[in-house]
Amino acid sequence: MLELLAPAGSMEAVAAAVQNGADAVYLGYGDFNARRNAKNFSREEFAAAVSYCHVRGAKVYLTLNTLLTDRELPQAAEFAAEASSLGADAVLVQDLGVLRMVRQVAPDLPVHASTQMTIHNLDGVKMAADLGMTRAVLSRELSRDQIEYICQRSPIEIEVFAHGALCMCYSGQCFLSSVIGGRSGNRGLCAQPCRLKYGWEGKADSYPLSLKDLSLAGYLRQLRKMGVTCVKLEGRMKRPEYVAVVTGIFSRAIHEDREPTAEEINQLQAAFSRQGFTQGYYLDQQGPHMFGVREETKEPKELFALARSTYQSGEAQRVPVTFYAMLRPGEPAQVGVKDPEGRVSTAEGAVPEPARTRPLTTEAVENQLARTGGTPYRAERMRVLVEDGLSMPLSALNALRREALDGLTRQREALPSRHMGSYHVGARYENRKEPPxxxxxxxxxxxxxxxxxxxxxxxxxxxxxxxxxxxxxxxxxxxxxxxxxxxxxxxxxxxxxxxxxxxxxxxxxxxxxxxxxxxxxxxxxxxxxxxxxxxxxxxxxxxxxxxxxxxxxxxxxxxxxxxxxxxxxxxxxxxxxxxTYGRLPLMIMENCIIKNRTGSCNCQNTNTLTDRKGARFPVVNAPGCRNELLNSQTLFLAxxxxxxxxxxxxxxxxxxxxxxxxxxxxxxxxxxxxxxxxxxxxxxxxxxxxxx
Known part of the structure; x- marks a missing residue:
C-alpha cells in the first residue's frame, strides 16, 4: 500500500495528520530546513511529536534539506544526532556536506534525498543509492512514464509529490528569491517572487510564473501499480485544518483502494487552491492551463470545523491489536495485548472467584477488552479462555486492559538503540596563492x-x-x-x-x-x-x-x-x-513560458520578461526545449x-x-x-x- 506522508508545521498539525490517517509526517527541528518560516520544533516538541506518532503507528521524517555553511554544520550535527536519539525515522537532505555530516553523527539514521537535490532520472536515483540513501524524492516535473521507468529499475524507494504547491523552477535550482531579494530558497527562506506579476513587452500584467497547485487525486492506484513507495502532501506552512482535510481524503482513498470522489475533490479545492488544480506535468500535457493564482475566497468554516473535530475530539484508533485473556480457577487473571509489530504487553490481576449467580462468559470478557475508546488501539482479534463457573468484577477486567495497553504504549514509544558519532571537520587544505x-x-x-x-x-x-x-x-x-x-x-x-x-x-x-x-x-x-x-x-x-x-x-x-x-x-x-561575470541563471523551467505566451516555439529570438519594477529578465532556451530565466542585471567584478x-x-x-x-x-x-x-x-x- 502507498505510504501517505503529510506535512507538519506545528504539534497541532502533527495530530491533524496522524488522526486523519497519515503513515508518516515530515517536520523541521531547528533552523536548517526548506521551510524556515514554518514553526520548527523545539527539542521537547520534537520528542513529543515522535512519541505521539510512534504510539499511533506513524513515522517521523526530519527535514535538514537546505544548504549549510561550514559554520552552521556543527549545530546541524547536534540537531541530527538529537533527532536520531529521539527516534526520528529518517532525515531528508539536499546538501552532500549535510549527508556526510549525518553519516558521521547518526550512522543508523536512514537518509532520504530531498526533491531539492533535483533527482529526475534513473542515474540520479542510483547515485543517491550509492551515496547510502534509502529513498529519493523525485522532481515534481516528471511525467508518469518517466516515474514508472525509474520505479521499475530503482534500487531504492521512490517518493513523489501528490498534492500541493508547485514551484515554477526545478526544486534546488531556483535563485530568483536570493538574487533579487536576498532570501534564498535553497536556505529555506524563499519569498515566492514567482507568485508576483510579470509580463512581456515592458508590461507586468499577468502571472506567467505562478502555477496552480498539483493534485494527483485520481491517480493514486496508478501510482501504486507503477511502484511508487510514498506519496507526499505539500504544506508545512498551511494551517492544521488544511492538513486534516487533505490527509483524510487521500488516506481514505488509499485504504479503500479508490480515487477521491467529486465531493472530496471539491473539499480539496475549498481547503486551498490556485484557481483549481493541475496534473499537467504528470500527464505530460504542459501549457497555459497549468497556471493560476490564489483568489480571495471565504474560509470554508464548516469544512474546517469538521476537520478540527477529527483531531481535537478523541482518537482515531489506528492501531489494530490482538487481545489475549485467560481466567482459570486458582490462578491470577491474565490479560495480554499484541501489536502488529509483535510487541506484547501483559497484566496480571486477582484470582477469579467461583460464581455465585451468573458466571463470566467468553463473550463478556471480549466485550470488556474491546472497549478501547479514547486510546489509539482497536481490538481486531481476541484469544480468550474463560473456564466455567468463574466470576470477576468488570472493573477489574477494565483495569487489566488499561494496564496492558499502557505497557504496550510504553514499548511503542521506547527510543531506538542507535550508534552515535561525533562530527569531524577533517583536514584543512591551504588556499592556492597564485591568481585564478x-x-x-x-x-x-x-x-x-x-x-x-x-x-x-x-x-x-x-x-x-x-x-x-x-x-x-x-x-x-x-x-x-x-x-x-x-x-x-x-x-x-x-x-x-x-x-x-x-x-x-x-x-x-x-x-x-x-x-x-x-x-x-x-x-x-x-x-x-x-x-x-x-x-x-x-x-x-x-x-x-x-x-x-x-x-x-x-x-x-x-x-x-x-x-x-x-x-x-x-x-x-x-x-x-x-x-565572476554574467547574467546569473535564476530558474530552469520545464514549462515553456515563451510557447505559453505565443502558442509556438520562439526560443531563438530574445524574449524578455518584465517585473513590476520594470526590471527585464531574458528568457533563453535550455537543452530539452526548456526555459532558463536569467538575471536582469549582469554580474560584473573585473x-x-x-x-x-x-x-x-x-x-x-x-x-x-x-x-x-x-x-x-x-x-x-x-x-x-x-x-x-x-x-x-x-x-x-x-x-x-x-x-x-
Missing part, C-alpha cells in the same frame, strides 16, 4: 571566435548539443582546452541522444565535462571524461567538496550564493572556480579582482549567455586588464551581501 586562471562558458557556438580563443582562456565550456552540432569548435590553440557543458536536466528518454553526443565530442578530443546534476555523473564517468562540477551542484561547504572529490570530480564551481569571506575560509580539497584573487580559487569563470561575439571578446579583455570596458548596469551578485 580564466575559464569561459558560452551558450552558442557562434560566441566562440578566433579572437576570443587568442586571449588564451584555460578552458572554454560549450553546451554539449552545440559542440556536437559544430565539431569545428572542439579545436583550440595550445594552452586552451574545450569542455562540454552537460544539461542540468535530462530525463531518461533524453539520455540516448545525450550519450550519443558525448561519444561524438569525446571522439573529437574533448576530455572535460561540466556537470550540474548528480544524474549526469555516471554517464560522463563511464565514458572517461574529466568531471568538473557546475553551479547546479550547489557546493556550499567544505564537506560537500570532500564528497564530490570521492565521486571523482577534478574541480567544482562554488555556489554564487556564498559571500567572499565564506569562499576564502572554505577548505578546498579540490580545485574550485567561481563565476574592478574587484583584488578581492576575488585572494580567495584561493583555481579559476574564475566568465559566463556568456546573451552577449554577441564581440562583447564576449571585450569582456574577456577587460578581465585580463587589457581595456577599461564596463557594462552600463551591473550587479555584484551576492558575494558582498548577506543571504538569509
Amino acid at each position: 586562471v580564466l575559464t569561459l562558458s558560452v551558450r552558442s557556438a557562434q560566441q566562440i571566435t578566433d579572437q576570443l580563443l587568442e586571449l588564451g582562456p584555460a578552458l572554454v565550456y560549450v553546451p554539449l548539443e552545440e559542440l556536437a552540432a559544430h565539431p569545428e569548435k572542439a579545436k583550440a590553440p595550445a594552452g586552451t582546452a574545450i569542455g562540454a557543458i552537460l544539461p542540468r536536466i535530462a530525463w531518461d528518454r533524453e539520455f540516448p541522444q545525450m550519450l550519443d553526443n558525448l561519444r561524438k565530442v569525446r571522439d573529437l578530443g574533448v576530455t572535460d565535462v561540466l556537470v550540474g546534476n548528480l544524474g549526469m555523473v555516471a554517464a560522463a564517468k563511464e565514458l572517461g571524461f574529466t568531471l568538473r562540477g557546475d553551479f547546479g551542484l550547489e557546493v556550499y561547504n567544505a564537506q560537500a567538496v570532500k564528497e564530490y572529490k570521492k565521486l571523482g570530480f577534478s574541480s567544482l564551481t562554488l555556489s554564487f550564493e556564498l559571500k567572499f569571506p565564506q569562499i576564502r575560509d572554505l577548505s578546498k580539497a579540490l580545485d574550485v572556480e567561481l563565476i 574592478d574587484k579582482a583584488a578581492d576575488y584573487q585572494r580567495l584561493g580559487l583555481w579559476a574564475q569563470r566568465l559566463m556568456f549567455t546573451v552577449e554577441d561575439p564581440q562583447t564576449c571578446v571585450q569582456v574577456t579583455r577587460r578581465y585580463l586588464d587589457q581595456e577599461k570596458w564596463s557594462p552600463k548596469e551591473y550587479t555584484r551578485g551576492l558575494y558582498y551581501r548577506d543571504v538569509e
